[in-house]
Amino acid sequence: MVRLQTLRGYLLEEVLAWLLRSSGYRLLTEKDDPVRSPWRVLEKRKHGLVVRGRGAWHQADTLGQFQYVPPFSLPIRLFAEAKFTRLKVGLATVRNGHGVVHDLNENVVTTLGNGSGPHRPRVRYHYSYAIFSTSGFTQDAQEYALAHQISLIDLSLPDFQPLCDLVRIAAKSVYDAMKSMVPSQRPTVYEIRNYLRRHLLDLSGEPAADASSVTDPLDTLAAGLHRRSSLGLILAFPAAPFVLGLISDNLNAFVRYALEEPTHAVRVRRIHRSVGHPLWLIEPRVGPAYRLAFSLPEQVEAWILDQEEGTRSRTHWMTRNLLSAITMYWVDENHTHTFQLQYSSSEFREVSGRPRPSFSDFGETSDLF
Incomplete structure (x- = not known):
């Protein structure tokens, strides 16, 4: 039987896939690879989707593809792994993620053919890996991720607490x-995930086991997420070897503003907190207010701030070079919008002390100061 903390991580992955759908993240299934064997790279097996690398097949429970293809690049596919644990995510998890994407990106066969018949081009992809953690990351895990461009998204911010509570319950x-079911009647993890996935993402698949004691909590989770859809998690891409997981207390306010002003100026604040590492806030410089927040793993922030001498000048280096232009993608009715948040480091504000509570409930907007 699956462990409780493992089950929490699996359900969190499905929730994240749902939250990120509007950022251009489309969950893949084996139906997205119409090529026949032996050239297929996506297959469905007993425990779910697998993807073919150069040396092995890899489990791909949550594999998505961005609908937007950057110029002079390959289509981007992203592994999303979630860890819902009390302990910080360690080096082994990050090392495994690097091994997976390295093997996949080394699978460089560019043509399809059987040796005697005609050949045709094979679509290639660039695979990336993002790890979400409710408890942060160890120092060696952060250093390894930074060296190998594995993105770490910290969900330990208080703003993520309502979301984590829904998954935990x-x-x-x-x-x-x-636990109370006969082992032979217990649904598999694949059936549980697929049941929730169909509720959130409207994907077809095999029916889950007919057990209301298992499906009712999943129905409640899906309904809770739909009711609280004003909370958003958005992937953002700075000029850095990682992505940012931005959270908003009012996603609709941000989208409305960005659709009117796809490129606009923002203010950035860095807030020192009495508990946990600093919080970064992004707000528009003019116009109706929205707030986006993110937090960086300690070693990632330390690496960034080490680029110059002096704490304040290092922070300015980060905002001047890495946060000066943040690109975001938004999918609305199959149309991909590109937003760019532009920042001038001369407007940087660093705030000491503890801010008032923020994003206290999915359905409410509260001030961060």
Whole structure:
């Protein structure tokens, strides 16, 4: 039987896939690879989707493809792995992510053919890896990720707490229900994930096991997410070897503003907190207010701030070079919008002290100061 913390991580991955769908992240299935064997790179097996690398097939529970293809680049596919644990994510998890994407990106066969018949070009992809953690990351995990461009997204911010609570409650209810069932009647992890996935992402698939004690908590989780859809998680791309996971207390306000002003100037604030590492806030310089927040793993921020001497000048280096232009993609009715947030480091503000509570509930907008 699956462990509780593993189940929490699986459900969190499905929730993240749902939240990121509007950022251009489209969850893949084996149906997205119409090529026949032996040249297929996506297959469905007993435990779910697998993807073919140069040396092995790799489990791909949450593999998405961005609908926007950057100029002079390959289509981008992203592995999203979520860890819902009390302990910080360690080096082994990050090293495994690097091994997977390295093997996949080394699979460089460019033509399809059987040796005797005609050949045709084979579509290639660039694979990336992002790890989401509710408890942060160890120092060696952060250093390894930074060296190998594995993106780490910290979900330990208080702003993510309501989302994490929804997942925690659902996972505990499902786990308790499964414990009371005869082992032969317990649904598999694949069936549980697929049931929730169909509710959130409208994907077809095999029916889950007919067990209301298991499916009812999943229904509640899906309904809770739909009710609180004003909270958004957005992937953002600075000029750096990582992505940012931005959270908003009012996603609709940000989207409305960005659709009117796809490129606009923003202010950036860095807030020192009494508990946890600093919080970064992004707001528009003019016009209706929205707020986006993110937090960087400690070693990533230390690496960035080490580029110059002096704490304040290092922070200015980060905002001047890495945050000066942040690109974001938004998918609305199959149309991809590109937003760019432009920042002038002369407007940087660093705030000491503890800010008032923020993003206290999915359905409410509260001031961060």
